[in-house]
Amino acid sequence: MVENNDLRYRNFLQILKEELIPAMGCTEPIAIAYAAAKAKKVLGYVPEKTIVEVSGNIIKNVKSVIVPNTGHLKGIFAATAAGIIAGKSEKKLEVISDVTEKDKEKIKEYLSTYPIEVKLVDTPFIFDIQMNVFYKDSSVKVRIVNYHTNIILIEKNGKVLYHKEATESKEEGLSGKELLNVEDIVDFANSVDIQDIQDIIGRQIEYNSKIAEEGLKNNYGANIGSVLISTYGSDIKVRAKAKAAAGSDARMNGCELPVIIISGSGNQGMTASLPVIEYGNELKVSKEKLYRALIISDLVTIHQKTGIGRLSAYCGAVCAGAGSGAGIAYLYGGGYREISHTIVNALSIVSGMICDGAKASCAAKIATAVDAGILGYHMFKEGQQFRGGDGIVKKGVEATISNVGKLAKEGMKETDKEIISIMMEN
Incomplete structure (x- = not known):
């Protein structure tokens, strides 16, 4: 167990405090x-x-x-x-x-x-x-x-x-994230004293829910959140995607409400939180259970992004979509095994989606990433999974996350250059 006097406990708590901060725009x-x-x-x-x-x-x-x-x-x-x-x-x-x-x-x-x-x-x-x-x-x-x-x-x-000195790809002044792994994240989420994270997670729920509602009510960007609900109905799987997309709709298109970010990104912060919040409401879980599920989603997202970096040709919503899938698995009673398979399945589906900058289409990419997270969980629930050797999937969740980090950080460098070149021509 990750106890509150443990180095990992303090480290995980500090990561949440540093990463889950408000930003406007x-x-x-x-x-x-x-x-x-x-x-x-x-x-x-x-x-x-x-x-x-x-x-x-x-x-x-x-x-x-x-x-x-x-x-x-x-x-x-x-x-x-x-x-x-x-x-x-x-x-x-x-x-x-x-x-x-x-x-x-x-x-x-x-x-x-x-x-x-x-x-x-x-x-x-x-x-x-x-x-x-x-x-x-x-x-x-x-x-x-x-x-x-x-x-x-x-x-x-x-x-x-x-x-002050700075080193390429090092984040001086922030807590190291080397201790993060899925097993310890689940352990931390199960054992953390709710008083230690109540303000951080409570603010995440409040801020991100408010901008999602604004995105659904009013006309922002391509209105992906509204399109999803009007086209596919109000099933929980649709609402979870629509809420995250609507938050992005609003934020990418001038809404002046703040959001709680993750890994420096409001879109990732909303993608990791809003689907989990929507599922928590649907399943009528306790406040404590929802908070613990959000910790899993937040830290799983941060863990994946650590190997990729803040900015990349790889769409960060993919990481957050897998994170939200992990949080949803937890809400359904899943433990380390269910959560690990959900992450691997989700990453198998959408890894490689490109980041071509912040704009209205981010909302649609978010919906796709959340859908992969939800499908990743339901696949495992139905006894289905992607296995080591299937493409970039490697045996074990940590090995697969590592492969995705290599793909995004090293493999997509030339892709990133080409995306920037194309965008500067427009």
């Missing part, structure tokens, strides 16, 4: 807004000129998404201007949560008055943002790498004010 444009707000604060003036230097994956994940609180403006230019004009850097991933109507007009005016230049840089960091702002003879650089709030450099007028 797609996290890559919000990271740009955060860098811009920080740079402007250090500069002390509204910049007369800005140069934004970014890695290809940042361009991919910001190009097509609406930035909240900007009057439905899209992309890097909007995120930068929003951070400069109305950003509060101390709020980090909620940096542009307090924008007024007057601020929105100022953002548009700033975009039409002052130059913002975006440069694609050759960098070893998949996640790399450098904000360069200028006012008369003054200049400031702020650089973020590896994850959304990880500032590694602040420089003013050529003088380094803050610097």
Whole structure:
């Protein structure tokens, strides 16, 4: 048993605290807004000129998404201007949560008055943002790498004010995730003191449920959540997919409600939680049982993403869909065996779905990933499974997760380059 004085217990708890945090809007444009707000604060003036230097994956994940609180403006230019004009850097991933109507007009005016230049840089960091702002003879650089709030450099007028070393693919400042494995995740979920996770999981349920309801009620993007229900009915399997898709519908298309993210992604945070919450309501489980199921889904999602990285050509919703399948298996009374087979089955079905940036179609991909998670559980329940040697499946859940990590991180590098190249042509 993973007891509360155990290293693993403290590690798993800290991972949840670090990963399940609120963010408003797609996290890559919000990271740009955060860098811009920080740079402007250090500069002390509204910049007369800005140069934004970014890695290809940042361009991919910001190009097509609406930035909240900007009057439905899209992309890097909007995120930068929003951070400069109305950003509060101390709020980090909620940096542009307090924008007024007057601020929105100022953002548009700033975009039409002052130059913002975006440069694609050759960098070893998949996640790399450098904000360069200028006012008369003054200049400031702020650089973020590896994850959304990880500032590694602040420089003013050529003088380094803050610097820390960063290593490619290492997340300095965050808890190590090497101890994560499915067996211990299930053990932790079964034994964790609910008081230790009540606030974290309670907030996840509240925030993500609220944006899902908003997505179903109103017109956002391609309205995948609404289409699913109107086309396929209100069976629990449909509602679980629709809720997750509707949250993404809203978030990708300018909704100003915050979400609780996982692995730096609101879409993954909603995909890992909303289907489990919907099944919990359907099955009328206790609050405690639902919380424990969400812990499984959250940590299984994080575990898969650890071998892949924050950004990749591999759609992160696949990981979260498998995670939600694991959580649903737990709600039905499943233990380590049922959960392991659910994960392997789900990954066998949809691994390889590409990430071509944040935009409306993310909601449809989320629905597909959740469907794979649900099917993965029901396959095992019916005595069916994919076995070691079937494609990328290897005997044992950890070996299969490892294979998926290799596929996503190494095997899809060229795919990622081609996706970025295609997107920059459009």
